Amino acid sequence: MTHPLASLRKSLACAYSATASETIALGAASLDQRLGGGILRAALHEAYAETAADAPAATGFALALARRAMAGAEKPLLWARQEALTAESGAPYLPGLADIGLDPAAVAFIRVRDAKEALQAGAEAGRCAAVGATLIELFGEARAYDLTASRRLALAAAAAGAPIFIARVAASPAPSAAASRWLVRSAPSRALAANAPGSPAFAIFLLRQRGGAAGQEWHEWRVEWNRDRGAFEDRTFDAPSLSGPVASLPVGGASGEGARQAAKRKYG
Amino acid sequence: MTLADARARAPHLSVAQADEAADERLMLGLAAFCEQFTPLVAVDPTCGLMLDVTGCAHLFGGEAAMRACVLQAMARLSFTGRVAVAGTPDAARALARFGAEGVTPPGEDENFTRPLSIAVLEAPRETSVALTRAGLMTLGDLADRSSAALTARFGAETMRRLTRILGREDARITPLRPLPECIVERRFAEPFLDLAAIENVLRPLIAEAMGILEKRGEGGRAFEARFFRADGAVAALNFETGAPSRNVEALLRLFRLKADSLTDPLDPGFGFDVIRFCVLRAETLAQSQIGFERQGAQESDVADLVDRLAARFGRERVLRFAAHETHDPVRAASYVYAAASPSSRPSSWEKPEPGEPPLRPLFLFDPPQPIETMAETPDGPPMHFKWRRVRHMIARAEGPERIAPEWWRGPVGRDRRTRDYYRLEDRKGHRFWVFREGLYESETAAPRWFLHGLFA
16 A cells, blocks of 8 residues: 555656656657657757758758657747858748748747847747747857756756757857757758659767767668658668768668767767 | 127127927927827927827816926926917917917907917918008907908918917817827826836736726737836837737736847936826727637737747747749748738648659748859759859759749849759759759840759
């Protein structure tokens, strides 16, 4: 016979951990398995563009994650974008948003002057429980985005129960309170008929996962975003024109070793 | 009198250039200050103010008391004034400038203005000379004559002035600012200095205003908080909501955000005499039933968030996407202010075909970025192109998708040529949307290439 208080405590713990550990599955089996079901819903996630040219890929990846986070819920996406990015990679374009599966009607977009404002807007939106997901795009090494700022965002996400994504361009990964940190670059797509470019493909590299199993291999995945299913898919390679080594996923063995070395060199 | 004459009489005269712009600013400032007596204030050039006190005087204990109150407030700002209250604006103006100050009892306008000299008419010089020669010295002399004869002799303008001053015709003033939907205010016996406690004053004020709106079945869209300082300065803080609102806490939050974003913060100086809250614009807002419809509550939460962000970062920065039915890629999508159109859904955009890859880029450059290309065939996709000093080797390409300019919007010219769009992917996997501008031979001899967008 358990003590009533103890059982209450136990049931409360269950209720809380259920929301705290709810995950968003990415849809790609190998990836979700490695992530332990997916990325945390009520948390902060970062996507770094590997080079400045990969800025659309990092944003696209974050938007795709946001799309998965919002699936089934009639909640909008709030997108705060630093104005400097418009010169760098153009302005968000409605048909393009629809083409990657987002409902443009469910997107509110804020143009902000600098990183500080972007973070303020993001935190304001992230705290609001009626928002399905928040995306903050930062350009350059933003001093405003420090440990405290990221902690604030993480707490806002935890309180509201909706994810906050940060897409960063021209910045090198730094410690933060994010639950996961990704390095994203564009990957060659699967060619369609007549060698036409296919669906968006990303090479994503998990730099950090809070609470993830320690001592895991550095992992790089190649994923493709399937708009119709609204899910990521593991990419199998079939591109003869690729000059680089064609790896399977998750990358193990020699090429995985190479990736780890490269990552250690870069962020070690 | 010339300046030389004046100097001869008073050698220590100090002289300054007249600054009409500064005078005008001063009058506008005084007009704002006088809005604490009535919301309908107009400037009467060059040194007069017209206050429409209809329905306001009883708040100050009658017209005579109000007149004393205005004079006292002006004296505190070290202005002396002549104040007359009359039934029509022109009568009051004539009495203040040329006649006896004071309050004209209702219906007595004509009796009070009759003794005034014809100078009141401010007619052209020749008219006044003619009037004087005819022995018409006061308004009373004119008032008794047939207006048709006078109009024929002295012009319609002079006669219109006459009828207005006599109070036979009532032309209302045009106030500087339109009348708000609803005004509530607090007056303080002692100037209010405690900036930290300002919300304690505003909360009941807003609640009172919202109570008034609720009875009318309305919600406010645009609001204003006005702070009348003891030294005559007036600070105003405006904010708007995207949807009609009666939520006191939300409005207070907007006020706080707006106050925080001010470049020069609210300065009480020697204290505020009056704090006023106006609802400038109101729209119908039905009584809402709370609790059962979670969906509706959420939508209003989002609207609240949009309002907060708009108050903080500016209305023009919080946007929504709008689609337009056109093939022109630039005109197909635009931004609209989210705060202005919270509930309007974007018109239909083309739903992507299942199985198709994205055909339109996620980001669009405006204007398109010129690129240097090398193509295998003149009308084929490029083999490689150079953008921002980086060469991109093309691995995959699709196109062209030919988009002609809309002929009904003007002739084909230098800025309006047919565009052949290609989707390209370079060897690293970056995806681009480029176009070649102009058809060979028929439109241009040397078509140029542009990068228009980037895919994810």
